[in-house]
Amino acid sequence: MPTLFTLRVNGTAHSVRALPETPLLYVLRNDLKLNGAKFGCGQAQCGACSVLIDGIEQRSCVYPVSAAGKGSITTIEGLGTAQQPSALQRAFIHEQACQCGYCSSGMIMAAQALLARNPKPSEAEVKQALEGHLCRCGAHNRIVRAVLRASKGALAPKGALA
């Protein structure tokens, strides 16, 4: 049966009615109209849908909305805006770190989680943190450079994790 859930997303509470097993991805995209998390595989294999729940990267395409209601959800919209991007987002812009950009939101969320637990990662640690994320355009090296650039800029992302 559809159930009423209260989700805390980017610091704001939202009420949504959905089947408990509905993947969080569709609630974020269709009910909350957030574009950042992308549908890529629906099987937690590519990382395009990654968001943070209580600071931990989760694949929203397989994460039931019923479980998400317990935590604090951060999507890329919670980091910064096109006008006022966070330091991490600025680093991605600086490095022109994509081609199509479809995987970028998930990459940035994974990097956000990494930098929160390890503010000065090595190149190998960045790659390890992103290993479960797929990029088809071949922008990997730019993405790694962007994360390292952000880490060197004494990262304190604007409007980041509440």
Place this chain on the structure above:
Amino acid sequence: MTAALRNVSRRDLLKAGTGLVVGIVFAPSLGLAQGTETPAHLPGSLNGNRLLSAWLRVDPNGTVTVFTGKVEFGQGIASALAQVAADELDVGYQRINMVTADTSRTPDEGFTAGSQSIEHSGTAIRFACAEARQILLAAAAVKLGVEAADLTVVDGTIAARGGKHTTYWAVTTDAMLRREATPNLKPKSADEYRLIGQNLARRDLPPKFTGGAAYLQDLRLAGMVHARIGRPPVPRAELVSLDAAALKAMPGVIEVVRDGSFVAVVCEREEQAINARMALRERAVWSRPELPPTLADTFDRPDPELQTQDSVVYEKTAPSASVAVRQIEARYTRAFQLHASIGPSCAVAHSTDGKLTVWTHSQGVFALRGDIARALGVAPASVTCIHMEGAGCYGHNGADDAAFDAALLARAVPGRPVRVQWMRDDEFMWEPFGSAMSVKVRAGLSADGNIVDWQHELWSYPHARRPGGRDGVNLLAAAYLAHPLQPAFPADVPQPNGGSDRNSIPLYDFPNQKILKHYMPDAPLRTSSLRTLGAYANVFAIESLMDETAAAAGADPVEFRLRHLRDERARTVIETAARNSGWQPSALGDGGRGTGSTLRGRGIGFARYKNHACYCAVVAEVEVDPMGGIVRVTRAWSAVDAGLAINPDGIVNQIEGGLIQSASWTLKEAVKIDRSGIQTKSWIDYPILRFSEVPAVEVEVIQRPTEDSLGVGEGAQGPTGAAIANAFAAATGRRLRDIPFMPDRVKAALA
């Protein structure tokens, strides 16, 4: 005063004043309409879309809207074209608004394919903007009472000596650009560029990195419903029975649409559509035709068993050339491979008042519109196809098919926009594949160590099955309808671009050459354009055999290539890549030990894409783990000459990305096919290169300001595959001739 200005009438100039923003007028063949004489040739896509107003509009609000028939799919083309327009007009980059492929608004520039957007659209925009600048200056000259030659422009502000000034925005009129472009107009010369050649930041990235609405997938229309398709379990299967009533009773299901063996569910919510699709799969009963064997199964069989159309692509003979004293021959193959976009195909369609609007990430909205109209039996004018970005596509993926799916469903639920999202297995099983290929090459070596004879024989399925064929409908669902519509005959792309034979003619100066094509239009699987078409396999074969022949001649691979190349630009990219990599001349390339028990080697590959686009050389360094049969590309260097580089960093991004993608194809990628169907359904079945496997890449762009810009998007693909194979040979002394270089093949080669 130039020729262009002489054509501007006095009346046009006097009408200069505050402009109105109006739609553009189409007169794609204005010149022809005036009589039977052939109109003068205009540069790039201007030739087919001759009105200046088709390309740009100068708005009184201080912006310039530039229209292109090309589409953005992550290659940065919209930003590069804006850069061209801003430079030619002398306005700020941020003043340019780009409108990309829309059948109701932009010029028809065919497909965004073949690395031609800068050559086609960039050239058109450059000349159209240069002429618009002259027209605006002429109007300003009248207004200010000075000579146009005495005017200067800075960011759209036009100033005369002595302080008088006006702006583009003040003198523009809607009528001003509604005229045909002038032949022989001269745009800026290389020394006048301000923005061209600069690494301007792409304008589409800030929204993409912040959750902005940047993709078709982000389009949300009022009343929009969600659909999923119930594709057959295997190509050519027929839907025998389906309990549609049971599906229709599921929560949120608005409609179960069935037309022959095309079936889909349309639901209020997306997750409902996904659930209904799962139920559909469980309930639908399909016929189970066996898949016939493919070329990939017959690589080892005698060639005459294959049904082929044979033709000579190219032949040249020089009876005076030295006699070959030694023949080096090998066969190279490539598996079926996938575009494997990160975002599965998506489309939105809306049918209302007899009009159909389709939002699509197709690479060719005009051809798509034509095929949709033909399939639905409606006038093309009643269909509008609007491009919006999807994930990177790398060729003809499922985008057009998803658009037709959406069109069929929009017709079934008129009044409500229908969003179709393919699931991951839809994309992997139903996107058109890159064709498996087999290439046999033989080099004849003279006594003095030169190649005097070169024979290249290739076998391939089609590489061009996009919409727009003359005698059929090239949309997946069409063949499954109750009244099926068959696809058009898949003719191969003719030279000089070539399809299966793309890049089959080596750029080297071999006195005797013959290229023979065995084309197989009757493919058991749907194959179509995957980045570079046949060039990837052809260059892999040519450049591998170049190394095998160099080894037979006891020559260094770099020196051996240069020995056979007169084209200075080709030589330069090879020399540059070799120098940047610290190439050590020796018969075996770099050789040497890697870390631990691994073997390390370097190899080079080169091609000029399509023999008329960018020049690209790649040096790859590999480490081979003989026990595990693992080949890793650890580093790569590339040098590229794309003539005038509009945005060098954009070129670096394309070459580096293409190199990494090609490394992934070469090391890992093959569609799994057996008699019961396509077995590649998820990323588990089709691994691609991951972060830990990606090489460090250095790209040098050789800027040539006075040369024409050359297409670059596919330049690295062919050379990379060969460079990896050659590096493996340098490391191990053995050859890998079958792509991909899976561990079992590696172990077999080393046994």
